[in-house]
Amino acid sequence: MSNYHARITGSDYAAMADLVTKYKVTVARHTVEKVAQGYRVDAHASDEQIRALEAAGYNVERLEDAQIQGVARQKEKRTSTGGALTREALSVAAGTGYLDVAHIEAALAAESEAPNDAFTTLIKLPNETWEKRVCHALKIGKGSGAGRVGIYFLGGVHAREWGSPDILVNFVQLLANAYRTNTDITIGSRTFTAAQIKSVVEKKDVYVFPQANPDGRNYSMLTEPMWRKNRRPAPAGHTQSQCVGVDVNRNYDFLWDFPKYFDPKSPIANSTDPCDHDVYIGPAATSEPETKNAVWMFDNFPHIRYFVDLHSYSEDILYNWGDDVDQSADPAMNFQNPAYDGKRGIANDKAYREYIAAEDKKIAVNLANEMRDAIKASRGRTYKTEQSMSLYPTAGTSDDYAFSRHLVDAKKAKVFSYTIEWGSPQNPTPFHPPYPEMKQIIDEVTSGLLAFCISAQ
Ligand SMILES: [Zn+2]
Known part of the structure; x- marks a missing residue:
């Protein structure tokens, strides 16, 4: 088709x-x-x-x-690294094609096994995927003790957005190598000094979970390039191929049951239909192993206070909220207040807007702008800092879930949360651009993430 x-x-x-x-x-x-x-x-x-x-x-x-053209792109992924899956063979900087599912996992393992390496730790996620894959994250951080800031980068949630795991593996490889060798990292006109790198590794804990949906990535790279969801088996009696899967980034526990919470006229980009090709929310909030794994990171590492989820495309850095337009005047007008059920999700009306404290919004925008400036320094692309809400609102996404945690449970940390939508709509097959273009995107987003790690306090 x-x-x-x-x-x-x-x-x-x-x-x-x-x-x-x-x-x-x-x-x-x-x-x-x-x-x-x-x-x-x-x-x-x-x-x-x-x-x-x-x-x-x-x-x-x-x-x-x-x-x-997506089928043509599939042939451009790395089918072999020409030998053992060593750190060198899995270098993103030296590579000429997208890493496949096995390469991403091997790259994390290789990084954790590097010699003289007391600062990287492989983390096994507890939930196997529907196709029985095991996922890992990598912690970069040397030392321990109270007061360390946790930073969490997530990627590979949407199957067809092939570049996000490559970006995060590149970030890991670059940061770990610079720390090992005590050298600067220069990307475009921006230099991250060895002292800044050392400070990130020794004073903060950076958690990188690059491949949250390996089943989906595998299916997109081998079968249907435009596949987005995970690979939950289709409900009984549904035989069409698009009835497989859940949109993991609509499955988080934030206004998940959107028909209850949103205005029926809202053009919300979510669906309760299992056969929706893209945005089926799943049978229950956090029903999916991929969602459970992403949430487990917040629960298991409660000092995580910053979060970035990588997606494509449109060259945006998105901050909360995604369900309606932000307001800072009325704290009672918020996602937990049932008085507003049925009223959310219409842009530019007065019936409902989502509350965010003015000081939180200021911090959120400032950090987004730090990323924006570092991205621009790479090759001049200007990503826009924007609120996640657009004409098309969302519910059940990772960034709103992450920021909502401390509001639902005051014992949990406040997590400043972002979605980066990398890559230009001008690219052909913008969900998985030709790799020479993707390499430039990898560099610019890596630059943004390094700046983020330095600025997050
Ligand atoms: Zn996405």
Whole structure:
């Protein structure tokens, strides 16, 4: 089935909302722009969907066929490293193709086994995936004691977004090597000094969980390039291929049961239909082993106070909240207040806005801007610091769940939380760009993450 990367123009804002609610098109949520003819968005749609849109008066500019070109991309991944899976063979900086599922795990293991290495620890996640894969995270941090700040980077949640695990493996390799050799890291015009690297490793704990959904990645790299969900077996009686899987990033325990919490007219990018190709929320909050593993990290390392989840695409750094527009005036208007059930998730209305304390928002934006500036220093791309809420709100995402934890349970740490949407919509197959472009993205996002580690206090 063809699936086109496309630019879709509609006459007004309501027509943009319909793309998700009525036409079930895959929309890059933060690319809605005002143009002379109305509003335009970067999206992916099938032939059938495009015909329906055109009949309804939308203008659709077809770019590449994401299915056909995605299959070509599959051939560009590394099929072999030409020998043993050593640290050197698994170097992202020296590589010419996406790492596969086994490479990501091997790269973490190799890093943890490097000689003279008292500062990296391999962490086995407790929940096997549906296809019985075991996942690992890596802790980088030397020393112990109270007062250490935990920083948590997550990647590979969405299957087709191939670059996120590569970014995080590169981050690990670069940081660990610089610490071992007591050298600076220079990316573009930005230099992270050996002293700064030493301070991060010896005063903070950085947890990197690069491949949260290996089943999905494997399926996307070998079978269906546009696959997004995990590989939970389809419910009984559902035989279509898209009835497999849950969107792990709609499965967290934050306003998860969205029909109860959101305005029925909200163009929320979530679905209760198991056969939704992209955004099925699952049978219960935190039902999926992948979600459980991501949450386990927060529970098991309670000093984690900063969190970044890597996704693609649109060159954004997103901070809380994603369910509605932020407000700092009325603390009682918040996600826990049942008086607002049925009212959430309409942009720019007055019925509901999500509360965030003004001082928290200031910290959140400042840290996002630190990442933005370090990303720009790499090769000049300007990522936008934006609130996660857009025309299309969300529920059940990792970043809102992470920041909500301390509000639901005051004993838990406040976790400043972000989603980075790496890569430009101008790229062909933007979920998994040609690797020479991906390498540049790997560098720029790595730069942003290093700056984040230095700034997070
Ligand atoms: Zn994603």
